Amino acid sequence: MNQENSMGIGVLSEHTGCKVETIRYYERIGLLPDPPRSEGGHRIYGLEHLKRLTFIRRGRELGFTLDEVRTLLGLVDGGNYTCGEVRALTLKHQQKIQKKITDLKRLEKSLAEIAAQCEGGAVPECPVIDALFVVL
Numbered sequence: 001m002n003q004e005n006s007m008g009i010g011v012l013s014e015h016t017g018c019k020v021e022t023i024r025y026y027e028r029i030g031l032l033p034d035p036p037r038s039e040g041g042h043r044i045y046g047l048e049h050l051k052r053l054t055f056i057r058r059g060r061e062l063g064f065t066l067d068e069v070r071t072l073l074g075l076v077d078g079g080n081y082t083c084g085e086v087r088a089l090t091l092k093h094q095q096k097i098q099k100k101i102t103d104l105k106r107l108e109k110s111l112a113e114i115a116a117q118c119e120g121g122a123v124p125e126c127p128v129i130d131a132l133f134v135v136l
Contacts, residue, residue, distance in 0.1 A: 005047040012045045016053045023053065031056055031070060063097055 013020050026032040032052060035043045052073070059069040071089065075081035117127035 006044045007046075007050075009043050009045065012050060012053065015050055016057055018053060018057055026053070026056060029066070031066065031073065062093075064093060068093060 007015070009020050009023055012018075013023060016023075018026075023032065027034055032049060035045045035049060038044055055073070055076075056069055059072060060066075064072070068089065072086065075085060114128050114131045117131070
């Protein structure tokens with residue numbers, strides 16, 4: 001490995017914003033390949049590790065699950081993928097995000113309705129608590 005491009009786990013962590021424990025976890029589950037080790041047993045990461053970890057981190061920031069990131073990396077690793085395949089995975093993910101947004105908006109509306117019933121006074125009965133006990 002070219003020494004100019006080699007770095008320890010702490011430096012890799014700083015460059016990517018991933019915690020050291022997270023990097024080790026990604027190695028354990030096979031998202032990040034095991035790096036070579038120094039004579040002292042320390043992990044030595046290279047540019048490819050940095051690029052791959054950046055890919056994983058960015059995928060997670062976009063809300064992809066680790067399994068979805070694994071699928072995307074599988075396409076990249078195989079080198080035989082089309083933009084259409086990646087687009088299909090992205091659109092599927094976007095649909096899941098849209099459903100979450102819809103669910104959150106419904107939840108927000110319900111909470112606003114419940115909160116509007118409460119005057120906030122010192123009464124023994126609270127409409128918010130009562131609403132939580134309603135059996136549907």
